[in-house]
Amino acid sequence: MSNDQKEIYTIGSKSYTAVAINTAAKAGEWIKLKLGAHARLDLKSSSQDLVTEVDRGSEALIRNLIKTHFPDHAFLGEEGVGSGPEASVKALQEAIGEDYLWIVDPIDGTTNFVHGFPFFSVSIALAHRGEVIVGVVYDPIHDELFVAEKGKGAYLKGKPMRVSAEARLSDSLVATGFPAGTHTTLPVNMKGLQSIAPHVRNIRVVGSAALHMAYVAAGRLSGFWEIGLNSWDLAAGALLVKEAGGEVTDTMGRSYSLPVRHVLATNGGIHRELQLQLAAADATGYEA
Numbered sequence: 001m002s003n004d005q006k007e008i009y010t011i012g013s014k015s016y017t018a019v020a021i022n023t024a025a026k027a028g029e030w031i032k033l034k035l036g037a038h039a040r041l042d043l044k045s046s047s048q049d050l051v052t053e054v055d056r057g058s059e060a061l062i063r064n065l066i067k068t069h070f071p072d073h074a075f076l077g078e079e080g081v082g083s084g085p086e087a088s089v090k091a092l093q094e095a096i097g098e099d100y101l102w103i104v105d106p107i108d109g110t111t112n113f114v115h116g117f118p119f120f121s122v123s124i125a126l127a128h129r130g131e132v133i134v135g136v137v138y139d140p141i142h143d144e145l146f147v148a149e150k151g152k153g154a155y156l157k158g159k160p161m162r163v164s165a166e167a168r169l170s171d172s173l174v175a176t177g178f179p180a181g182t183h184t185t186l187p188v189n190m191k192g193l194q195s196i197a198p199h200v201r202n203i204r205v206v207g208s209a210a211l212h213m214a215y216v217a218a219g220r221l222s223g224f225w226e227i228g229l230n231s232w233d234l235a236a237g238a239l240l241v242k243e244a245g246g247e248v249t250d251t252m253g254r255s256y257s258l259p260v261r262h263v264l265a266t267n268g269g270i271h272r273e274l275q276l277q278l279a280a281a282d283a284t285g286y287e288a
Helices: 002-007 015-033 051-071 085-095 110-115 185-198 209-217 232-241 271-280
Strands: 041-045 050-052 072-077 101-108 120-128 133-138 144-149 153-156 173-175 202-204 223-226 245-249 263-266
Touching: 002 173, 015 101, 015 120, 015 133, 015 144, 050 051, 051 072, 051 101, 051 120, 051 133, 051 144, 072 085, 072 144, 072 153, 072 232, 085 173, 101 209, 120 173, 120 209, 133 232, 144 209, 144 232, 153 232, 185 202, 185 271, 202 209, 209 223, 209 232, 209 263, 223 271, 232 245, 232 263, 263 271
Parallel strands: 072 101, 173 202, 173 223
Antiparallel strands: 041 050, 101 120, 120 133, 133 144, 144 153, 223 263, 245 263
């Protein structure tokens, strides 16, 4: 790695980003070895909300590596939180005031992992007093490492990323996801899907919010929205999009922050049009 790249991955005198990169890479390689070999599958909030011993093992590995370097930092990982949105909201509320908080999804796309569908990632973010300053998303199957530092840009394999240039929905490839809340958030997302599909070039649904957002940052998607996500799904990806020149808000168009659960991330050019379409369909997840 060149000196210039080392500068990119360093904040102050502590290499927070280097730790995030190395940790994500080690967790990703371990996960890849376990593909097709998980021994146990458990349900969390529903039959669509899965967890394996690989999720738990990945989170333990990530936590241990981070705590080795930064023992005083706080840690918020998906597998350390109870099931359901109330538990997620409470866990974030309790941790958000910490000076330094690592926010981790050890496998974003567990359902894909369970079925051997090669689209999942490790998502690691670091927030300083509630603001994300480092974001890393690693796709171990395709060996793609997406990295962002606040104010220093976003990078894929060390090369700068930039969002796409589309200015109209009709020219855009966008993505969404199907939330686990089959009777709550899923119907809202389906309304958005039905409303937006006729207005875009096409829609992709491939099961990892972190990778969807990384793809927006890399210019592969023009936009992404989903209802009912959590801070560990979004924190790293949100920084990637913003540092690549894109825009991230909630589905009402309000600035992104860690508590946001209904997200809209785009190249900026289609943001308002996509947001208005969601609002017109009553598909923002918020009451009017």
